[in-house]
Amino acid sequence: MGCRSTLILKALQGLATMPAMSKQHQTCLVCGERLEEPHVYGDRLYCETHLSQFSDDLAALWQTGLLILLSLAVLVGTIAIANAVAPNPSGPTRLLANALVIGLPSIGWLILITQRLDGEDGAAPSLVSALFVLGSLMAAAVVRPLTNEILALGGRLAATSPANRFVANVLILGMLHAFVLYGIVRYSVWRTTSFSLRVHGVLYASAAGLGYAATQVGLFALERGGLSMLSGGLTLLTRALPFATASLIVGYFLGINRFENQPFYYLPSGVALAGAVCGVLLYAGTELNNIRLNITTDGFSPWPGFVVNVLALTIAFGAVYGLLQRQNTITKARLRLRG
Amino acid sequence: MSSTTRLQGQQGLTSEAPAVGRLISHVTKSDRFASISVIVVVIGFMSVGLLLRARDSSSTWLYSNRQAGIEARYPAEWLVDEQGDYVARMRDPVARPFKTQVLIDTVPAADNTSVRNILDSLTLQRSAELSAYRVLAVRDSTLAGVLVTEMDFAFVDTDPDPFVQRVPVVVEGLDIVIIDNTRVIVLTYMADTETFEDEFDTFLDIFASLSY
Amino acid sequence: MMLNHPLRTKTLTALLIVILMSLSLTAAQAQDRLDDLRLVNAQRATVFLMQTYDASGTQALSCSGSGTLISNDGLILTNAHLADPVGPCQGERIIVALPIRLDEPPVPKYLAQIVQVDHQLDLAVMRIVASLDGSLIEPNSLNLPFVSLGDPSGLLPGNALTTIGYPSLGAGGVEAVEQTITAITAESSSGDKSWLRVDTPLPGTKSGGGAYDLNGRLVGIPTGMPGTDGSERGPECISINDTNRDSLIDLRDSCVPIPAEVTAIRPVRPALPMIEAGRNQFELATFRGTPPAPPIDPPLIERMLFSTAVNEQGQVTRLVSKLPSGARNLYMAFSYQNMVTGIPYEIRVSxxxxxxxxxxxxxxxxxxxxxxxxxxxxxxxxxxxxxxxxTIYLFGQPEASASIVVGGREEEPIFSDIRLGIADPSGNLINTGRVLPSEVPQIDAVYQVENMAEGQTWTEVWYFDTVEVSRNTFVWSGPPQAQSRSIAVNSGGLRAGRYRVELLIGDRLAAFGETTLAGPPTPDRQSAIFSNARIASDISRDGEPNGVVGQVMPLDVQSLYLFVDWDLMPTNTAWTYRWFLDGRLVASRTQRWNAGSVGENFWVSLSADDPLPEGSYAVEVLVENRPMFSQSVTIGAGTQPTSGIEGEGDEVFITGTVVDALTGDGIPGALVMVLNVEFESPQFTWNEEDILTQAITDREGRFALARGLARANFFTMYVFAEDYITIIEDNFTIFSDQESPADILVEMSQP
Structure with a gap:
């Protein structure tokens, strides 16, 4: 833990004192080795090894991601069955059920991915875990106090119109969440030797995002003394998915920008896009659930928001996967052309 | 800060082992600019959002009663009631457990009517209608720069429906009495004791906007 | 193939018939009792009433019984003797306890006051006015369960009723008992359907409760009274308070009189004007004459007679001393003096x-x-x-008794169907009844004679204001069956006053008739007691019409005064005034005349704390049940909104729970409101004028909207709660077949 803390500190210090790259100090972007004849790609300098490696894929990432996405269906089925058996358990049972709903996809993914990372792909399982924890800590120690206590957004959002709620979700909450997810990766692992593949952006951002999401919704459930089985369980997932989606987008942009010099607005655009998507999905996750109120319908259903957010995550997952594959293919093609 | 600093990243690894998360210091000017841009953009978006929120939460509506010759601004989306034995009542529909409210009333006054007469009359009326009604203090004070007589009071608000199990709420209130020629304007603020102080600024804003 | 077999076909047919019969039997059984929803509603609307008084600094129970809420703003229908401190009930406060949990004892919640009372019917309408701590209550803020009134006129012996009330002195929950009407009792109090009699005696504390038809409508009030005056402890008077503060509850403490049992149910229909008056908060008043001095002598019951018929004026018209076998009608009549309202009386028959x-x-x-x-x-x-x-009992003690034998054949001579009136020159009665004009030279009493034997002596006796003025004995010489006539004559004109003729066969009173001569005669020989009737909106200090006088009143009047001059009105004559609103009887009161024989500006008034409702009003004055005159007046344009009683059927009352969608926990303090039907959220001005009804949730998130929502309509519903997203539903639909009350669940979520 001490080493990880040092890493973060150094990374943050490095931000302030980072020297400019110059021809006198030509080093590999990934490993930092001094280069006599550097390879240039996208205005970045690489050693030969890393030039050929950074566009490699990380199949484990997509496989575990897909597995988690598919496991959501199983989880929802289990929730539905549990709801039929005990729709509204009380006390510790509720919290335990909520913890399982939150923990199975997030910690499950973490265990799977750390098991699958073998070291040869450049990523460190320990860093993945560290980012998961960092995301979790940021959510608990910084973001929730900021949004709930200082900005008091919960009560104020409730008291305003849907349009204002949408704007606030996008401009305040979405941007904040996206920035925090971006910051966690950007100011820790982004400039280290362990960020050696484009897909590592998605890997590390996903780790941070899942830790962040699990803690956000975990505390949400804890503050309410545990949520009901079906509505509560689905809502926990619904509220967690926007963070996962935002982390995929942030990870993609960080991954691209890490290995190719991009215009200055590239990363801000990526973060803004992630923030907007996160905000829209947070809004949709709550507002779409407010259905018609009548004598026989109670004005709420946990399904619409959940379905929309699952679809959004799936689309984001597919898009990021597709775009990264495309980028990597192009890169490899260009490198082959160079000989 | 050295570009060759080695960091331990995983248990069991030594400084000689393959580095985990070793910091590579060089970044391009564009990277740095992008990094700052992200912060600026996020702060920019959030500022816009917070400004919009502030504008939304401070928005008010105008209450105007030509018959009583009274105007006041009150928080948007508060309910206005003119059907009771008062000129108007503005009520926060979302407040819990007691609906925070401001009442505006006028009482005829003769030349020799004193503020104390008005307050005594209010006390007699309320003690017949409200449970555990107590006057806490009567004093002259300055509110929003105006010298007024104010009366602090408290009572217990209960639900008239005996079948609902609503816990009685201790309500704190404040009357402000303003003598206006042949009439007296009474402005009353009532809120749950827990939120009385929190919403007091709202009452002051209404009071400051009152014209008669 | 198999079905074609004749035996199997017959078996199946028989089976089908058995099933159909079972189903129809089940359906029939289902119709014999009140359904659960209506039963629960009626039980929830049944309150427990306690009259209390200050006994050496502590509140002691004086009297108790049941009552029924008949409006959601706190009108209660009960027995007059439970509400009014008369007879053994001498309370100072009336406490209303509600069945918060049906299976638990009622919980005292409110104080009530009488708004209308009719001692003859022993019915009263009360209104909840304050909380137990004395803080006043705005009636419109109440939202209590209530029952609708039904029509008991079609009920017959054999019909089922469900009676609801409290079986003990507040120690148990409200109880419903299914019963059957066994008989219908006639009485002077309310005519031929004065009482419905039931098979199972009810505990005395159910007096004042409710009897319901199969539609769950209130049709009657179980009525019973303790047989004692509450001065002595016994089975009908239980000591439950330490009224003398000696730390013991014993014989020295005052006791609470409790009726032994209740078997009589007062039909609710005669109480409708009283309920209307209570609903509209009407107050009635009259010119104050000279009130009679309270009786000093003890009550006296005398002249118990039997009859087989009663006329429309409530007079027994066919007196008998015995009845033949197979007779199906029997009335017992008696005279009384010095009786006091509220004292317990009982008629026991053996x-x-x-x-x-x-x-x-x-x-x-x-x-x-x-x-x-x-x-x-x-x-x-x-x-x-x-x-x-x-045998007639007063205060539990026998006062008078009389016997009659039923059996054999009818042979005794009878004078029946006596009518007093004014005859034309040919002897036909042109004006009959309880009121005739004074100053006429002659009144005739015409009657039917049956079984009269030739040579039988009979006597006619005329009384004027209880003083005998003439007595003549005759020997019958006519046929056994005939019409006969007795005449009172004064060529100078008969004086105003009360006339009574008694006919005796031998020593037996065979018939009697009464009439009151009042007012000068009109050309068509009607009585013209009253003249110069006019209606004003106010009265001056010296009793003259004031304010607006005429046939049309502005909308904001709070009172209507009928002024009238009178002439030759005998003192102590029973007279009645009735107020009608748009043709509906809304208030009625019968009194004894005490304003003197002649005078001007006698007045009766109808008033309310709020402006009187818009509509067409009429006031009718009757003397001895005979209409004398009526006067009408219109307030505003004369269009009256639908009566509450009529409107209730088309509305659905909404109760429900507001919960957190994610935890399922109730949200306390949430505001549920429904806009008037013409408003949707875009038109809502956030003025409470636009709101039809609203309610705040309790600690469990429960709420009940005070007003019903009209069927076959869309409403806009708002649900507000701090920290939750406000629900705005513009299409809250009430279908035409929606059951009432409807219980809804509202789930709110947080952003």
Whole structure:
């Protein structure tokens, strides 16, 4: 833990004192080795090894991601069955059920991915875990106090119109969440030797995002003394998915920008896009659930928001996967052309 | 800060082992600019959002009663009631457990009517209608720069429906009495004791906007 | 193939018939009892009433019974003797306890006040006015369960009723008992359907509760009275308070009188004007004359008579001393003096020494006034042969008794159907009734004669204001069946006052008739007691019409005064005034005349704390039940909104729970409101004028909207709660077949 803390500190210090790259100090972007004849790609300098490696894929990432996405269906089925058996358990049972709903996809993914990372792909399982924890800590120690206590957004959002709620979700909450997810990766692992593949952006951002999401919704459930089985369980997932989606987008942009010099607005655009998507999905996750109120319908259903957010995550997952594959293919093609 | 600093990243690894998360210091000017841009953009978006929120939460509506010759601004989306034995009542529909409210009333006054007469009359009326009604203090004070007589009071608000199990709420209130020629304007603020102080600024804003 | 087999076909047919019969039997059984929803609603609307008084610094119970909420703003229908401190009930406060949990004892919640009372019917309408701590309550802020009123006129012996009330002194929950009507008792109090009699005696504390038809509508009030005056402890008077503060509850403490049992149910229909008056918060008042001095002498019951018929004026018209076998009508009438409202009276009937509960009546609260005649009887009932003894009890003590034998054949001479009136020159009565004009030279009493034997002596006696003025004895020389006539003559004109003729066959009173001569005669020989009627909106200090006078009043009037001059009105004559609103009787009161013989500006008034409702009003004055005149007036344009009673059927009352969608926990303090039907959220001005009804949730998130929502309509519903997203539903639909009340669940979520 001490080493990880040092890493973060150094990374943050490095931000302030980072020297400019110059021809006198030509080093590999990934490993930092001094280069006599550097390879240039996208205005970045690489050693030969890393030039050929950074566009490699990380199949484990997509496989575990897909597995988690598919496991959501199983989880929802289990929730539905549990709801039929005990729709509204009380006390510790509720919290335990909520913890399982939150923990199975997030910690499950973490265990799977750390098991699958073998070291040869450049990523460190320990860093993945560290980012998961960092995301979790940021959510608990910084973001929730900021949004709930200082900005008091919960009560104020409730008291305003849907349009204002949408704007606030996008401009305040979405941007904040996206920035925090971006910051966690950007100011820790982004400039280290362990960020050696484009897909590592998605890997590390996903780790941070899942830790962040699990803690956000975990505390949400804890503050309410545990949520009901079906509505509560689905809502926990619904509220967690926007963070996962935002982390995929942030990870993609960080991954691209890490290995190719991009215009200055590239990363801000990526973060803004992630923030907007996160905000829209947070809004949709709550507002779409407010259905018609009548004598026989109670004005709420946990399904619409959940379905929309699952679809959004799936689309984001597919898009990021597709775009990264495309980028990597192009890169490899260009490198082959160079000989 | 050295570009060759080695960091331990995983248990069991030594400084000689393959580095985990070793910091590579060089970044391009564009990277740095992008990094700052992200912060600026996020702060920019959030500022816009917070400004919009502030504008939304401070928005008010105008209450105007030509018959009583009274105007006041009150928080948007508060309910206005003119059907009771008062000129108007503005009520926060979302407040819990007691609906925070401001009442505006006028009482005829003769030349020799004193503020104390008005307050005594209010006390007699309320003690017949409200449970555990107590006057806490009567004093002259300055509110929003105006010298007024104010009366602090408290009572217990209960639900008239005996079948609902609503816990009685201790309500704190404040009357402000303003003598206006042949009439007296009474402005009353009532809120749950827990939120009385929190919403007091709202009452002051209404009071400051009152014209008669 | 198999079905074609004749045996199998027959078996299946038989099976089908059995199933159909079972189903129809089940359906029939289902219709014999109140359904659960209506039963629960009626039980929730049944309150427990306690009259209390200050006993050495502590609140002691004086009297208790049941009552029924008949409006959601706190109108209660109950017995007059439970509400008004008369008879043994001498309370100072009336406490209303509600059945918060149906299976638990009622919980005291409110104080009530009488708004209308009718001692003759022993019914009263009360209104909840304050919380237990004395803080006043705005009626419109109440939202209480209530029952609708039904029509008991079609009920017959054999019909089912469900009676609801409290079976003990507040120690148990509200109780419903299914019963069957066994008989209908006639009485002077309310005519031929004065009382519905039930098979199972009810505990006395159910007096004042409700009897319901199969539609769950209130059709009657179980009525019973303790037989004692509450001065002595006994089975009907229980000590439950330490009223003398000696730390012991014993014989030295005052006791609470409790009726032994209740078997009589007062039909609710005669109470409708009183309920309307209570609903509209009307107050009635009249010119104050000279009130009679309270009686000093003890009550006196005398002249118990039997009859087989009663006329529309409530007079027994066919007196008999015995009844033939197979007779189905029997009335017992008696005269009374010095009676006091509220004292317990009872009529016990025995046959050949054995008690007959179904023919007995009471104990009940006396409501017949101080002096007069009264009757109790049965119509169209089997009366087995035997010797019947009727005994009248006051305060649990026998006061008078009389016997009649049923059996054999009818042979005794009878004078029946006596009518007093003014005859034309050919002898035909052109004006009959209880009121005739004074100053006429002659009044005739015409009657039918049956079984009169030639040579039989008979006597006619005329009384003027209880003083005998003429007595003549004759020997019958006419046919056995005939019409005969007695005449009172004064060529100078008969004086105004009360006339009574009695006809005796031998020593037996065979018939009597009464009439009041009042007012100068009109050309068509009608009585013109009243003249110069006019209506004003106010009265001056010296009793003159004031304010607006005329046929049309502005919208904001709070009172209507009818002024009238009168001439030759005998003192102590019973007279009635009735107020009508748009043709509906909304208030009625009967009193004894005490304003003197002649005068001007006698007034009666109808007033309310708020402006009187817009509509067409009429006031009618009757003397001895004979209409004298009526006067009408219109307030505003004369269009009256739908009566509450009529409107209730088309509305659905909404109750429900507001919960957190994610935890399922109730949200306390949430505001649920429904806009008037013409508003949707875009048109809502956030003015409470636009709101039809609203409610705040309790600690469990429960709420009940005070007003019903009209069926076959869309409404806009808002649900507000701090920290939750406000629900705005513009299409809250109430279908035409929606059951009422409807219980809804509202789930709110946080952003």
């Amino acid at each position: 046959r050949d020494g054995a008690d007959l509960p179904q023919f007995s009546l009471g104990p009940l609260s006396w409501g017949g006034g101080r002096n007069g005649t009264w009757y109790v009887g049965f119509e169209d009932q089997q009366i087995p042969d035997g010797s019947y003894e009727f």
